[in-house]
Amino acid sequence: MSDNKKYLKPVSVHEAITMSKVCGDDFRYIAGATDVMVNRRQGNEESFA
Amino acid sequence: MCGIDELKQVTVKENYLSIGSLVRLDDLKKHAAIVKEFPVLIEAAETVGSPLIRKSATLGGNVLCENRCIYYNQSEWWRDAVGYCLKCEGNICIATGSKKLCYSEFVSDTAPALISMDAEIEIADHEGERTLKLEDIYTGDGVCPRNLKKSAVIKSILLPLQREFHSSFHKLRQRQSLDFTSLTVAVSIDKNGKLKSVLGGVDPKPVVVEGNSDSNLEEIIKLALKGSRAIDNEMFSRNYRRSMISVFLKRSFEKLIG
Numbered sequence A: 001m002s003d004n005k006k007y008l009k010p011v012s013v014h015e016a017i018t019m020s021k022v023c024g025d026d027f028r029y030i031a032g033a034t035d036v037m038v039n040r041r042q043g044n045e046e047s048f049a
Numbered sequence B: 001m002c003g004i005d006e007l008k009q010v011t012v013k014e015n016y017l018s019i020g021s022l023v024r025l026d027d028l029k030k031h032a033a034i035v036k037e038f039p040v041l042i043e044a045a046e047t048v049g050s051p052l053i054r055k056s057a058t059l060g061g062n063v064l065c066e067n068r069c070i071y072y073n074q075s076e077w078w079r080d081a082v083g084y085c086l087k088c089e090g091n092i093c094i095a096t097g098s099k100k101l102c103y104s105e106f107v108s109d110t111a112p113a114l115i116s117m118d119a120e121i122e123i124a125d126h127e128g129e130r131t132l133k134l135e136d137i138y139t140g141d142g143v144c145p146r147n148l149k150k151s152a153v154i155k156s157i158l159l160p161l162q163r164e165f166h167s168s169f170h171k172l173r174q175r176q177s178l179d180f181t182s183l184t185v186a187v188s189i190d191k192n193g194k195l196k197s198v199l200g201g202v203d204p205k206p207v208v209v210e211g212n213s214d215s216n217l218e219e220i221i222k223l224a225l226k227g228s229r230a231i232d233n234e235m236f237s238r239n240y241r242r243s244m245i246s247v248f249l250k251r252s253f254e255k256l257i258g
């Protein structure tokens, strides 16, 4: 998949929330990615940083 | 999120079993407390996708799994050709012609099982931490199915211990492997006779009907049917799925109450 997104890897909940603040609204948490990435490929996912 | 080890733990917190949101569906069965107290959660998790998917998929991701609709879960070019709908920058629901409401279906399979056992969800966001009943995070609006802030992190799912649940789980789908649900029915009864029936796949949110072992079971079925706003937006027809609601609920009550 061509991908100009940036992936961040928080190591604590606090860090994840802080990262989300920095990204504004343009991000998405990814856990196993089995739902979110499939939706993105279909063009169903909002963009994220 | 996979670097956050604190979300991968299963621990006892007072009267609850706390299951970290990053516990993978395939790993639920490795925890003795889940096997002993909440086997229906494992049964539900084992119906999600395929074995490979369950090795990556997490419990937190599953309860937040996006709603589905046959007119929406298509490729970009397909939707471009057919026309965009309310859930995707359009101004009309292709399935119903409505200009207001989207009825994309709630399809998480573990959430109905969890809700039937009064699960709660621990959330952290910019404003702090809080615990909610799991069913309260679902809005019933197919466009925006959950009322969580985008920055909210699910920390864990809490299941009450010592309630001695007996449960039943049914899932209707075309192929017994891989397919999303067309109807999920989870029913649990605890040691005090509290009965909770939860339906997935037939409404934008889980349909919950509570009662007890003395309740009029026909009445519970009627309430479940009334609460389900299924439309023709997936492979099985609305009528068939609605008739299967009664079938699955009757089978569940026979198993649990006799």
Ligand SMILES: Cc1cc2nc3c(=O)[nH]c(=O)nc-3n(C[C@H](O)[C@H](O)[C@H](O)COP(=O)(O)OP(=O)(O)OC[C@H]3O[C@@H](n4cnc5c(N)ncnc54)[C@H](O)[C@@H]3O)c2cc1C
Residues within 6 Å of the ligand: A028, A029, A030, A031, A032, A033, A034, A035, A036, A037, A038, B001, B021, B022, B025, B047, B048, B049, B050, B053, B056, B057, B058, B059, B060, B061, B062, B063, B064, B065, B066, B107, B108, B109, B110, B152, B153, B154, B155, B178, B179, B180, B181
């Ligand atoms: C072929 C196929 C078949 C499938 N079949 C089924 C099925 O039968 N039943 C079913 O229920 N699902 C099914 N799915 C959907 C998906 O695989 C599961 O729902 C899975 O459990 C999602 O978990 P995940 O960890 O991969 O979530 P992700 O894809 O990583 O995330 C899903 C959503 O949850 C959010 N999220 C994840 N973790 C957190 C967290 N800790 N805090 C806050 N937000 C979070 C993400 O931002 C995203 O919005 C299927 C998917 C595929 C591709």
Ligand code: SF4
Residues within 6 Å of the ligand: B068, B069, B070, B071, B072, B085, B086, B087, B088, B092, B093, B094, B095, B096, B101, B102, B103, B104, B142, B233
């Ligand atoms: S129910 Fe209607 S608005 Fe919602 S996703 Fe399907 S076609 Fe779109």
